Amino acid sequence: MKSLQKVLDIIDKVAETRRAGIRELSSMTGFPPATIHRIVSTLVQRRYFDQDPVTKKYSLSLRFLELGSRVQQQFNLTAIARPHLERLMAETKESVNLAVRDGDEMIYLDHVRSDYSLLQLFTRPGVRVPLNATGVGKVFLSKMSNPDVNSCLERTQPKPRTPYTLTDKIGIQEELSRIRTKGFSIDNEEFEMGVRCVAAPVFDHSGELVAAISISGAAVRISQEKIDHFGKLVKRCSLAVSRELGFDGTNEIFINQEKGD
Amino acid sequence: MKSLQKVLDIIDKVAETRRAGIRELSSMTGFPPATIHRIVSTLVQRRYFDQDPVTKKYSLSLRFLELGSRVQQQFNLTAIARPHLERLMAETKESVNLAVRDGDEMIYLDHVRSDYSLLQLFTRPGVRVPLNATGVGKVFLSKMSNPDVNSCLERTQPKPRTPYTLTDKIGIQEELSRIRTKGFSIDNEEFEMGVRCVAAPVFDHSGELVAAISISGAAVRISQEKIDHFGKLVKRCSLAVSRELGFDGTNEIFINQEKGD
């Protein structure tokens, strides 16, 4: 389906640039303006795109917000987790997030913002973050086999986001084995300076890892001593969600479950 | 662009049904299975659709959540309004919503849930509601001319959602003129039994109506006496947002500004 490929290229480019004109899209994609115009005007007619009447530039319409909302609903995980996330926020006074893996990235499904903290990590549902530099991502890495982890790192070629970001294989392997022992992961200013996270896994009825829950907040408030306490709380919360999904084990299936190569 | 029309038909149908197989889509759209398959497999390849490996059914992927999130960000309105919405929630202890008009419907951009109320109106960002039966929608109707209101009602043919829903032109015209006088609109169990809303308009720098903010909560808690007080609060809040958008008038531009036919 060659023409559809072009359509999706255009949608991707418009999403990247937020708003773009026909000529602009033409030079980015290499398709002639007439082709772009035909595709884009169909998208406008079907209300998938908006066209600014004065600048003539095109942008994604609210239709995508609507469709995204549908997708979020389909994950009844979100509905199940909500009350637990709110309780965890109340217990810790820190923001709480729910994320799932999508390919080589994590994608946030939901979050409960702390009313107490001023510093907020930007985790709107739909935002993507790397696996290696986040608490939720490392939870997923820790459940993968060593070769899988390596090939994932190969593919994504993670760049250090802060001086603390782990990017070398050996460092990451050590970190993952620590996570498997403790049952929760820590992001110690590895994604954003000044922000620490503590994250734990959510399993479904079959014991499959389906999501991760994290507490995130200013490093000044999440001291080293607090981390173990928060780890306990986030594990309890994620276990409660797992239970509602029909999981009958414990978080401790992590322990001593080193993934070999 | 005929083939793109088919693609969008398929996306629409999958969004409606949440998940669908090829046969199912074929009978819904009238296109032969081979056509559906070609389109859908391209969408899967480009990660716009997911295919359940066991049931083979297709669904919208997280890509749509991502794109929807982008759209929401583009409305920096959301970012500007956020703190005001939170303050309004704190003042009223009721849930607060931000919505914009999209065609003949309203679409929610953001909401702040009350921690105090058990009964919650379901207003996730991206959800659509009719213009005539909601507080936020009536704000937009009240800024339209009578003929525009009538033709909008003609197009949408609103169905009563509760015994209180206004659907006749004369009743609505009276209601709109009341809104123009008061500067805020009321949804008195017109959308959902047991739920009352109070909504006010947000204007941009050019004085154009761009959004509406509403307080929504259980009718038992939002008594008739409270409505005027809430009206004052929601007007103050929406005016504060309007000011941040560069608006230099007052909400009272509604008053005595009857739209003629």
Place this chain on the structure above:
DNA sequence: CGTAAGTGTTCCATAATCCGAAAACACATT
């Protein structure tokens, strides 16, 4: 004020691309 440069938009002959009936395939269920 007029010319030039830049955009979005429309047209149309050409052939590449999409189409869809039918058949093959995969996989449960009986």
Place this chain on the structure above:
DNA sequence: AATGTGTTTTCGGATTATGGAACACTTACG
């Protein structure tokens, strides 16, 4: 093993997308 479900592949034909070129319109500049 047979039946029924639904998915996937094939392939010749013609519908449909293509893209160069012309047009309309706005903005930038001398």
